[in-house]
Amino acid sequence: MTTKDSYDYLIVGGGTAGLVVASRLSEDPTVTVLVLEAGADRLSDNRITTPGLALTTWDNPDFDWQFMTTPQHALNGRNVAHPRGKTLGGSTAIHLGLMTYPSKSGIDSWEELGNKGWNFDTLRPYYKKFHTYCPPSKEVQDLLALDYMDEGLQGTSGPIKVSFGDFHGPLQKDWPETFQRLNKKFTADPLTGIGHGGHSNPASIDSKSKTRSHAGSDYYRPEVQNRENLRVLTEALVEKVILEKSDNDLVVAKGVRFTSGGKPQIVHANREVILAAGTFQSPQILELSGVGSRALLEQHGIESVVDNPFVGENLQDHAMATLSFEAADGIPTGDILRDPQIFAAAIEEYKTSKTGFLTAGTYCSAYMPVVDFLDQSGEAKLRELLDEYLPSNGRSAFPAQKQQYEILRKTLQSKDDSSIHYIMAPFQINVHAGAKPTEYLIPSSEGNYMTLCAALNHPFSRGSVHITSADPTAKPRIDPRYLSHPLDNEILARHVQYMEKLVAAEPLASLLKTGGRRIPADKHVEELDAARSLGPQTITSNFHPTGTCAMMSPELGGVVNERLMVHGTSNLRVVDASIIPLEPRGNIQSSVYAIAERAADVIRQEMR
Numbered sequence: 001m002t003t004k005d006s007y008d009y010l011i012v013g014g015g016t017a018g019l020v021v022a023s024r025l026s027e028d029p030t031v032t033v034l035v036l037e038a039g040a041d042r043l044s045d046n047r048i049t050t051p052g053l054a055l056t057t058w059d060n061p062d063f064d065w066q067f068m069t070t071p072q073h074a075l076n077g078r079n080v081a082h083p084r085g086k087t088l089g090g091s092t093a094i095h096l097g098l099m100t101y102p103s104k105s106g107i108d109s110w111e112e113l114g115n116k117g118w119n120f121d122t123l124r125p126y127y128k129k130f131h132t133y134c135p136p137s138k139e140v141q142d143l144l145a146l147d148y149m150d151e152g153l154q155g156t157s158g159p160i161k162v163s164f165g166d167f168h169g170p171l172q173k174d175w176p177e178t179f180q181r182l183n184k185k186f187t188a189d190p191l192t193g194i195g196h197g198g199h200s201n202p203a204s205i206d207s208k209s210k211t212r213s214h215a216g217s218d219y220y221r222p223e224v225q226n227r228e229n230l231r232v233l234t235e236a237l238v239e240k241v242i243l244e245k246s247d248n249d250l251v252v253a254k255g256v257r258f259t260s261g262g263k264p265q266i267v268h269a270n271r272e273v274i275l276a277a278g279t280f281q282s283p284q285i286l287e288l289s290g291v292g293s294r295a296l297l298e299q300h301g302i303e304s305v306v307d308n309p310f311v312g313e314n315l316q317d318h319a320m321a322t323l324s325f326e327a328a329d330g331i332p333t334g335d336i337l338r339d340p341q342i343f344a345a346a347i348e349e350y351k352t353s354k355t356g357f358l359t360a361g362t363y364c365s366a367y368m369p370v371v372d373f374l375d376q377s378g379e380a381k382l383r384e385l386l387d388e389y390l391p392s393n394g395r396s397a398f399p400a401q402k403q404q405y406e407i408l409r410k411t412l413q414s415k416d417d418s419s420i421h422y423i424m425a426p427f428q429i430n431v432h433a434g435a436k437p438t439e440y441l442i443p444s445s446e447g448n449y450m451t452l453c454a455a456l457n458h459p460f461s462r463g464s465v466h467i468t469s470a471d472p473t474a475k476p477r478i479d480p481r482y483l484s485h486p487l488d489n490e491i492l493a494r495h496v497q498y499m500e501k502l503v504a505a506e507p508l509a510s511l512l513k514t515g516g517r518r519i520p521a522d523k524h525v526e527e528l529d530a531a532r533s534l535g536p537q538t539i540t541s542n543f544h545p546t547g548t549c550a551m552m553s554p555e556l557g558g559v560v561n562e563r564l565m566v567h568g569t570s571n572l573r574v575v576d577a578s579i580i581p582l583e584p585r586g587n588i589q590s591s592v593y594a595i596a597e598r599a600a601d602v603i604r605q606e607m608r
Contacts (some may be wrong), residue, residue, distance in 0.1 A: 004231070006255070007032040007269065007270065008270045008271045009271055011033065013276035013281070014037030014234065015034075015276060016090045016091060016576070016589065017592055017596035018090070018576075019090075022219075023159075025603065028604070032231075033231070035268060036233055036238050036256065037235075039085070039086035041087070041237055041514050042087045042093075043183040048212060050211070052358030054095060055441055057083075066083070067280055067478055069479060070477060070479045072482050072483075073481075074481075080390075080435065080541050081540070081543065087218035091589075093212070093217075097313055099587070101191050101193070101419075102585055105411060106457075107119060108191075113404070114553050114556060116562055118551065122598075123595075124193075127155075128191070129161050129544075131471075132160070133155055133162050135456070136163065140168065143173055144172065148188060150189040153189050153192065160204055162204060163202055163205050163207035164200065164202045165361015166210075168253065169332055171327075171331070174507040175508065176199060179199075182501070184197045194416060196246065199364075200362050200376040201365050202362055204589065210355075215593075239437065240285065240290075242254045246570070248570075251572070256273060257325060272572070272573060273573075274603075275498075276574075279576065281575045283476070286559070288470065291569075291572075295309075301470055308554070310398070310399075311549065315478075315480055316459055317351065317463075318459070319540075320493055323520075324430070325503055326513045327447075327512060333449060333450055335448040338443040348359050364424035367420070368422065370491060370500070372497075389486050390445075390487070404582055418585060419491050419568075420454050422454055425451040425453055428443055429441060430445060431537075447516075452499045452503070454492060454495045460488050460548075461482060461483060463481040483536065497527075545577065546580040551580070560574050
């Protein structure tokens with residue numbers, strides 16, 4: 001299929017959000033849609049289709065943009081890697097597939113920041129619309145203690161398949177029981193938006209084919225690929241959006257300039273240009289196109305078309321501290337795959353029977369408030385910390401900071417909300433082995449380990465993403481400023497302390513070696529000062545960057561309005577995680593799918 005000179009809708013990015021919007025808009029045969037994706041079409045590559053081979057795509061330029069942050073001051077100058085999908089399906093094609101859902105209060109906060117209609121009740125149908133839940137067998141339901149699941153809330157006809165898989169070891173079995181014994185049993189189905197406690201998470205895996213289910217495989221399924229009104233062009237790098245000023249003071253997106261096959265090309269938009277390039281690259285493309293801080297653009301010789309200094313600001317991410325514990329003899333973890341023979345056998349098992357380690361499918365999580373802040377004295381200590389650190393810390397130049405922090409204060413003080421997302425990773429994590437995930441996730445220490453990860457659900461620290469050059473091939477400067485707000489480490493440290501209670505509680509304790517090794521070596525975090533030191537030592541990203549094209553009013557530092565239209569333009573939208581004004585809890589793939597589904601409806605309504 002050849003590329004025409006113009007299309008009704010030009011979508012920049014064939015990743016998670018881009019393919020959702022493309023699939024939904026092209027359901028109308030009278031509408032023409034072009035998707036421009038910088039990566040290649042690797043839909044049939046085994047490294048993508050096999051759930052347990054996700055790590056083989058990371059730090060591989062054929063699949064991954066290989067982003068790296070600037071040196072992080074609070075992390076002793078360490079850089080932090082950010083794998084982002086550079087292929088059809090985007091990051092959903094390469095990540096680990098964990099499917100979690102946000103809290104009701106977290107999504108309601110978007111409306112509190114001025115976005116009418118962006119609340120949990122409005123978005124709930126879209127969390128259901130994007131997926132099809134594949135219920136496990138009764139045996140698996142009992143094994144994983146899934147009695148909190150409400151099948152009536154789950155999706156029944158969405159493109160993305162969600163399942164618990166068939167491969168479950170002792171760690172997965174004993175995780176929920178450990179929390180039950182600590183009186184922290186999960187309280188409600190995650191899709192209610194109110195559940196907290198220890199539980200098992202499904203993954204975006206097709207229970208029938210045992211393959212990864214992602215935006216590329218399922219929103220761009222063969223039936224969609226065959227639509228005559230949809231064109232998806234891969235290995236097409238967008239350089240800028242072509243913008244023109246109009247008589248009504250609103251800038252019009254006339255088209256897109258891109259490079260394909262080494263040749264520069266221009267394609268025109270009859271109706272809209274939609275940026276779906278992600279939290280790092282949507283603001284980059286805006287700045288390259290003349291939308292951003294006038295001073296920054298002039299510095300790089302770019303004409304300012306819309307002066308908005310908040311493009312690329314408000315970057316938030318789930319910073320994650322880790323502590324690995326040696327497993328007891330006979331308890332298998334993913335570390336055994338370091339043995340080439342075992343790895344080869346696992347590949348053969350998956351290839352022949354779709355069983356074994358590489359099917360993945362179930363992850364263990366816990367949403368928790370700070371346990372030490374739940375009683376009367378703890379509530380007083382929390383108030384003391386909030387009063388001490390909130391008034392004078394943060395990026396005060398960002399207008400929405402006061403409102404954001406008021407919302408986060410309320411979240412922290414609620415016993416029904418969770419400030420941490422614990423994840424049990426059945427393998428070792430050693431950030432001192434290197435900054436790249438292929439270094440710190442590949443087993444570097446002898447023995448088999450289980451890792452407890454503590455990811456901040458609602459960070460106070462704010463960073464930024466900005467261009468460093470007018471060259472569209474140059475990577476942007478990514479500076480999350482992890483732990484730059486002192487409250488982040490104060491909250492994190494108290495959750496880190498709780499790790500000691502978790503590993504001492506049965507039945508999890510019996511799965512770990514008595515007196516066994518730890519990573520970092522000999523690190524114990526019972527004392528608060530020791531717990532405070534773990535964050536700077538081990539923090540990496542949970543790979544959930546958001547917020548750099550925030551959906552808020554210009555007065556609050558927003559880049560898009562509640563219709564996701566870029567302020568100052570008449571037909572340029574952003575649809576991806578960058579529009580999220582305040583980071584929700586847990587993994588964000590479900591929220592990106594829901595945002596994209598709702599955006600498609602908004603666009604179609606305006607089309608009529």
